Amino acid sequence: xxxxxxxxxxxxxxxxxxxxxxxxxxxxxxxxxxxxxxxxxxxxxxxxxxxxxxxxxxxxxxxxxxxxxxxxxxxxxxxxxxxxxxxxxxxxxxxxxxxxxxxxxxxxxxxxxxxxxxxxxxxxx
Numbered sequence: 229x230x231x232x233x234x235x236x237x238x239x240x241x242x243x244x245x246x247x248x249x250x251x252x253x254x255x256x257x258x259x260x261x262x263x264x265x266x267x268x269x270x271x272x273x274x275x276x277x278x279x280x281x282x283x284x285x286x287x288x289x290x291x292x293x294x295x296x297x298x299x300x301x302x303x304x305x306x307x308x309x310x311x312x313x314x315x316x317x318x319x320x321x322x323x324x325x326x327x328x329x330x331x332x333x334x335x336x337x338x339x340x341x342x343x344x345x346x347x348x349x350x351x352x353x
Contacts, residue, residue: 251286252292265286270285297335
């Protein structure tokens with residue numbers, strides 16, 4: 229995304245991929261922050277971000293989470309053997325190349341929980 233590159237060069241806060249990954253970590257929070265918007269929490273960490281930038285990061289993180297949850301749910305539903313984060317990674321990175329290995333692993337575990345314990349993908353906003 230060109231706006232994220234401009235943002236990074238202008239503010240020198242975090243590289244664009246690191247900022248997206250930080251947003252995804254916030255989006256996957258459990259506890260009282262579960263499924264809550266990330267904009268305010270991200271703004272507290274990076275006050276130079278504009279509202280439109282925060283909304284765009286949130287939208288991209290929500291899309292990545294949704295894809296992860298839906299993909300793992302489909303794997304479970306279809307009886308795919310040898311489920312792993314490594315199997316999910318190429319699907320996620322086809323449209324979200326910025327996702328770190330750590331976030332792929334965490335998203336896989338969270339998605340597998342939803343698919344097997346909660347009866348299906350989590351309903352993101």
